[in-house]
Amino acid sequence: MSARHVSPAELERLCAAALDRARAHGAAVADACAESSSAFTVRAHGGSVESLKQSGTCGLGLRAVVGGAVGFASGTDLSPAGLDDLARRAVSLARFATPDEANGAPDTAEAGAPVHPALQLFDPAAIEWAPERKIEMALALERITLAADPRVSRTDGASVSSSAGAFAIANTHGVARSWEGTSVSAWVVALADDRDGRQQTGAEGMSVRHLADLPAAEALARAAAKRAVDRIGARTVPTARVPVVMHPDIAGAWLSEMADAWSGESLIKQSSWLTGKLGEVVASPLVTMVDDGTLVRRLGSSPYDGEGLATRRNVLLDRGRLAMFVYDHYHARRAGQAPTANALRGWSSTPGIGFHNLYVEPGDASPEAILKGVDRGFYYDDQGSFGFNGVTGDYSFQAQGYWIEKGEKAYPVDGVTVAGNSLEMLRAIAAVGNDLEWRSSIACPTLLIAEMTVSGS
Numbered sequence: 475m476s477a478r479h480v481s482p483a484e485l486e487r488l489c490a491a492a493l494d495r496a497r498a499h500g501a502a503v504a505d506a507c508a509e510s511s512s513a514f515t516v517r518a519h520g521g522s523v524e525s526l527k528q529s530g531t532c533g534l535g536l537r538a539v540v541g542g543a544v545g546f547a548s549g550t551d552l553s554p555a556g557l558d559d560l561a562r563r564a565v566s567l568a569r570f571a572t573p574d575e576a577n578g579a580p581d582t583a584e585a586g587a588p589v590h591p592a593l594q595l596f597d598p599a600a601i602e603w604a605p606e607r608k609i610e611m612a613l614a615l616e617r618i619t620l621a622a623d624p625r626v627s628r629t630d631g632a633s634v635s636s637s638a639g640a641f642a643i644a645n646t647h648g649v650a651r652s653w654e655g656t657s658v659s660a661w662v663v664a665l666a667d668d669r670d671g672r673q674q675t676g677a678e679g680m681s682v683r684h685l686a687d688l689p690a691a692e693a694l695a696r697a698a699a700k701r702a703v704d705r706i707g708a709r710t711v712p713t714a715r716v717p718v719v720m721h722p723d724i725a726g727a728w729l730s731e732m733a734d735a736w737s738g739e740s741l742i743k744q745s746s747w748l749t750g751k752l753g754e755v756v757a758s759p760l761v762t763m764v765d766d767g768t769l770v771r772r773l774g775s776s777p778y779d780g781e782g783l784a785t786r787r788n789v790l791l792d793r794g795r796l797a798m799f800v801y802d803h804y805h806a807r808r809a810g811q812a813p814t815a816n817a818l819r820g821w822s823s824t825p826g827i828g829f830h831n832l833y834v835e836p837g838d839a840s841p842e843a844i845l846k847g848v849d850r851g852f853y854y855d856d857q858g859s860f861g862f863n864g865v866t867g868d869y870s871f872q873a874q875g876y877w878i879e880k881g882e883k884a885y886p887v888d889g890v891t892v893a894g895n896s897l898e899m900l901r902a903i904a905a906v907g908n909d910l911e912w913r914s915s916i917a918c919p920t921l922l923i924a925e926m927t928v929s930g931s
Contacts, residue, residue, distance in 0.1 A: 478601060478638060480510035480532050482652035485642035488552050492536050493646055495561035501538035501568070504561075504646050505579045507780065508534040508552075509821035511639030514605060518612035519631040526609075533821040538564035542573035548822045576807040581647040584803075584813065585782045588651060594771045595655035597684040601638050603658065608634045614691040615662040622699035623666070625706060630663035630675070632695075636685075641776075649782040657773060658685050662695055666702035674708065674886075675856075676701025680913045683771045701855075710889035710930040711877055717848050718892060718926040719878070721855035722909060725918035728869065729763075729832060731862040732896055733916075736765075736790050737827045738801035738809055740864075747867035747897060748796060756796045757900035760837055763791035765800065767815065767830030774831040774915030780819035785830055788814050791900075802827050833917040837906030841920040844905045846881035852928045853878055854892055867896030873928075890930040899923050 489506035496504035510532040517525045535548035538561070545567030547560045615632035635658070642652035661679030668674050678698035682688050720728065740746035748756065757763075767785025769775050779785055781803050789797050801809065802817035802825050818828030845853065858872030870893040876883035894902075907920030 479512050479530070479640050479654070482640045482642055482654050485510060485640055486644060486650055486652045488534055488557070489642050489644035489650070491554070492534055492557045492561060493644060495558045496536060496538050496565060497646065499538075499561050499565040501540055501561070501565050501646070503539040503578055504537060504564070505781070506534060506536050506644050507819055507821050508532075508642045509639065511637060513635065513637035514608065515633060515635035516605070516609050516612045517631055517633045518616045519629065521613070521616065523609060523613070524631065534560065535819075535821045535823065536560050536564045537579075537824060538568045539577050539579075540565055540568035542575055542577055543568045543571035544574075544577045545569070545571055546824050576804050578803065578807070579645040579647055580649060580781050580783055580803050580813065582649055585649045585651075586784055589777055589784045591768060591777055592770070593768065593775050593777060595653065595683055595775060596638075597656045597686075599685040600636050600656035600658050603636055603685055608636065611660060611691050615660060615695050618692050618695035619662050619664045619699050622696050623703050625666045625703050626664050626699045627667050627673075628665050630665055632660075632662040634660045643778065643780060643782045645782065651778040651782040653777050655683065655776070657681055657683055658688050660688060660691070660694060662698045664698040664702040666699070666706055668706050668708070674702050674705035676703070676705070681773055682912075683773060687771065705874065705886045705888070708874065708886035708888040711852075711887055711928065712931055713927070713929045715925050715927055717851035717904070718923045718928070719844055719848060719851065719853045720921040720923065721853070721875075722907070722911060722918055722920055724854050724857060725834070725921045726914075726916050727857065728896075729834065729918050730916050731864075731869070732867070733829055733832055734864050735867065735896075736799050738799045738805040738811065739827050741799050742805060742808055745865050747865065751796050752799070754796055755794045756897060757791050757794040758903040759794040760906045761791050761794055761900060761903055762789065762835040763833070764789050764835060765816070765829045765832045769831050772831045772912060772915065774829065776830065779815040780817040780825045781813075783813060783815040783817070785815045788816070800827060800829070829915070831915050831917075833910065834906065834919060834921075836908045836910040836919045839905045839907055841907050841909050844907055844920055844922050845878065845883070847905065848878045848922070849880060851878045852876075852887065852890075852892070853883055869894050869896055869899065890928050892926055892928055894923070894926040899926065
């Protein structure tokens with residue numbers, strides 16, 4: 475095992491050894507997931523290093539199917555004796571579990587031939603990025619943020635991190651897949667002095683696969699300071715039904731909240747607010763929503779999902795039409811559907827339905843043009859307390875932003891709540907911006923919702 479993380483080939487070998495032991499203990503079908511990772515995080519606060527964290531792990535999880543029932547065990551002892559114990563425990567647990575004919579694992583026909591797409595998920599520079607350089611960047615983030623404007627009196631900290639890892643999945647049907655990747659990130663939160671002892675917050679940051687794609691400390695720091703300073707003097711507004719312009723951060727957060735409605739598990743349980751609407755127009759024709767695990771250099775990309783199926787582009791909303799739901803192998807069998815390569819898992823958990831790179835395709839309008847088209851409304855760029863109902867799609871969040879008058883940001887606003895229903899909001903999307911930018915594995919351009927309730931004074 476390397477000083478950084480275990481190689482994909484070695485993880486595949488460990489999976490194969492675990493499967494051999496599962497068969498020996500009586501499993502009819504089994505799959506093994508092995509994962510190795512290393513990570514480093516520095517947090518700066520008050521002009522000095524507040525914390526340093528370095529971690530590494532290597533573990534393996536084994537699912538065993540006996541008589542249609544599943545048992546699962548995981549551990550970090552990957553010696554021959556440790557793998558034998560994992561297999562024995564997984565098989566024993568399966569013998570006490572309830573049979574389900576949908577239990578199993580993909581065969582080679584379902585998984586297809588191994589693919590080797592040029593996804594550029596691994597960056598040697600991220601591995602070689604010295605801890606001293608990360609510490610310097612975290613300190614610089616805070617220092618530049620404080621120097622950007624005299625009204626920024628302190629920060630809520632700055633952090634810089636890097637991670638690298640490898641992943642392997644194999645099963646008794648002959649599927650064996652592995653890959654590796656890296657990620658780096660930087661974040662800073664500025665605090666600007668306001669009246670009556672209040673402070674306004676501005677956060678900025680990004681997570682990417684390649685070190686070269688990470689913005690410079692100065693760009694992140696100045697953007698965070700500007701967001702905080704621009705909110706000075708914020709006030710509430712009277713309750714009204716008005717157009718709402720969603721900043722990409724807010725639109726992306728909404729996308730994250732809505733995502734579970736496209737899960738095949740939620741559909742089977744009838745806990746999705748999209749149940750019964752497949753093939754119907756449920757959103758504005760301006761909206762095409764996609765989940766894609768094949769995007770080059772993106773944080774959510776991988777050549778395979780957590781069960782070894784090749785990832786792909788899944789169009790969830792096609793110009794407003796509900797085009798599909800997503801499945802892992804188990805829920806696809808339950809629903810009588812084909813799996814969509816949306817199984818996500820780690821070594822210590824069984825597969826579940828998840829998303830890779832979830833986004834709304836960009837439109838033609840610039841954010842400036844969208845703003846200028848609003849005579850009176852609310853520009854929504856930060857949110858507070860949680861308020862999303864995953865069953866009904868009801869949306870209600872404490873909000874910050876700017877009041878819009880005649881296409882301009884008139885003054886900063888806080889102390890309001892923005893509310894609506896996701897299905898109604900999707901149908902009311904009147905403009906989609908051209909400013910799609912990836913800061914994580916979920917991204918959305920600026921959106922204009924024709925009307926929402928902004929509750930204030």
